Amino acid sequence: MKNSNHHIVSALVENRSGVLARIAGLFARRGFNIYSLAVAPTDDSKLSRVTIVVDVETSLLNQVVNQLNKLINVVEIQELSPLDAVERELLLATVQCSTGKRSEIIQIVTALGGEIVDADISSLTIEMSSTPEKLDTLEELLNSYGILKIQRTGRVALPRLGYLAETVADSELKLA
Amino acid sequence: MKLTGAQALIKSLEHQGVEVIFGLPGGAILPVYDPILDSSIRHILVRHEQGAGHMAEGYSMATRRPGVAMVTSGPGATNIVTPLMNAFMDSTPLVVVTGQVATGSIGTDAFQECDITGITMGITKHNWLVKDPNEIPQIVAEAFHVATTGRPGPVLIDFPKDIANSAADYYTPGSVSLAGFNIQTEPDSNAVAAAADLILKSKRPVLYVGGGVLKSNASAALRILVEQTSIPVVTTLMARGAFPDSHELNLGMPGMHGTYTAVTTLQKSDLLIALGARFDDRVTGKISAFAPNAKIIHADVDPAEIGKVRKPDVVLLGECRRSIEELTRALTEKTSSSNEALPLNITEWHNTLKEWQQKYPLSYDRQASDVIKPQYVIEEISKRQKEGTILASGVGQHQMWASQYWKFNSPNTWVNSGGAGTMGFGVPAAIGAKVGRPDKQVWAIDGDGCFQMTAQELVTSSAEQIPVKIAILNNAYLGMVRQWQHMFYEERYSEVYLSPDLPDYVKWAEAMGAIAFRVDTPEEVIPTIEKANEIDDRSVVIDFRTDVTERVFPMVPAGAPNDDILVSPEHADGIIQ
Missing domain, CATH: 3.40.50.970 (Thiamin diphosphate (ThDP)-binding fold, Pyr/PP domains)
Incomplete structure (x- = not known):
């Protein structure tokens, strides 16, 4: 999961049909892989916030961000540096679990700050919301017990207060 | 309502x-x-x-x-x-x-x-x-x-x-306000000052003028800047006409088929002032070898163009016309309050350019008497153009020759397909231009391949009484592809032959309501152009049977550095360093 080419792009977009296709289309046109994507309405129902994690070199990313900024439905866009951002991600995982291992798994999950949200005779479903790195750790540990199904949401992020990163477009223009 | x-x-x-x-x-x-x-x-x-x-x-x-x-x-x-x-x-x-x-x-x-x-x-x-x-x-x-x-x-x-x-x-729409659509029109004043400083320091500056100058109606502003500074100008394929070809500081078109002087001026410059141009690969050649010693001032209204291809030293984000005007103003102010002077003292640079122009002008065999050279047809039509004539073209060899040999002297008189290279653009684009400017004469230089793609619109031109003049440079080939096969595929001509007589262009044009002529010899070229120029109420199609073997020069092979420009074979030394 840790990859030096991972960049977080946060965009405020109009909440309309087709907007996601326009955004995704710009990535596809340049052959970039979207690593994760999270979209939901904001407090203003006309707007949604999109958080995109993309695997790309910085110079190429600037070009995509500039192009995204040209989309009429994109109201605001910025690249978030992980240092200047608060990031969270949600993980749901169903893990195979014999009676003997049950308390061991519960212990690990609780220690990392997760929760058991469902259980039956031979499996547990675990929920955890945390930083992507902590979720990586949990996923790795759960793997040794046998993950039956897993879904991660992809990260959502907001700039840290007082650290409001400048938009990439703006910083580009300050070259002069 | x-x-x-x-x-x-x-x-x-x-x-x-x-x-x-x-x-x-x-x-x-x-x-x-x-x-x-x-x-x-x-x-x-x-x-x-x-x-x-x-x-x-x-x-x-x-x-x-x-x-x-x-x-x-x-x-x-x-x-x-x-x-x-x-x-x-x-x-x-x-x-x-x-x-x-x-x-x-x-x-x-x-x-x-x-x-x-x-x-x-x-x-x-x-x-x-x-x-x-x-x-x-x-x-x-x-x-x-x-x-x-x-x-x-x-x-x-x-x-x-x-x-x-x-x-x-139905209601009268209010003013448009789109949250995600905000355009910066005025360039940053600090950036303008920085650009002016670079210009005053430069020894080998060049204005790299692109289509944005036409889109922002900046031709007049550009002319003032050039005359005040004496900086030479290159006009890209999309900017032909933005600055008059008759002006001695216009070096012509840069790029893959640009003039030797325009290409080399960009290459050797120490300051490249890009105005509404986007460093297209057809202009830059191999990008890592493009204008290696030049600092870049990039004026554009589109932030996504800034730094897309070449990282600029100074960015003028805003409408091209405003950037040009502000630059002119800043230069005047700076020179009046210091010991620097306008026009720039770049005589040595001007002399170098003149040498290049004399040594490597655009050329073709003007003595040819047995065969019609396509460039000759274009030159002769250009010489006889009425004031403000609009020229359209298709895409291919004929387009490059048109851009090279036509004398453009006013903005918005050149209608061609640049970035997309859409064959078949010429006939309908000429008709559209005539609809927009019924007061102007409209010529199109077309290729035989292009003409066959959209010729049916001559029916529209006849039915709607929109008279245009189409010069088909008929070499019976998809000429540009043939040229590449000649030069880069060992003359293995694959699927490029079209035949000069199939279709019969004269009959076809007549069937669509146009007046049509066929020209087989150099002597007939001028009289036929003159005949066509006298016809104002019908479209005219002329089937010029041109030299099959003619190639477009100069040429920078695709992906090669611009320094590897190939000039016309008549300039015996071929590749110039």
């Missing part, structure tokens, strides 16, 4: 000042064609929807007004995809209305249904699917605003049939 959606659409177009629609009706757009009968807008019925799109482009390039086209759903819509892509590449403002199946049928694979907003997402500045008839005036206003504001470009309005038939509230 209560109208039908169709009436509201036409009224909205009238409100935007639309005078002409190029189009072709069909099922889904049928309701919109009824109110056209009662409208002040002239509708020009094309023979193929691609023709409508290119005509709208030609109209726009000749007038600087947005071109408008209207077609039906499905195949009508997909037939206009190429013009949309072409307009997107060349930043031409177009508003295209496509019919769509009724909203309830969308997504059901209904007859002539097609997801045209999906298809054109990547080749329009924006597109709209109208879902509420009451939104029509506002959407049309937004469409024109987006198409014409900032870097111009095409937009598309997809118009479902039931929306056209339903009752709509």
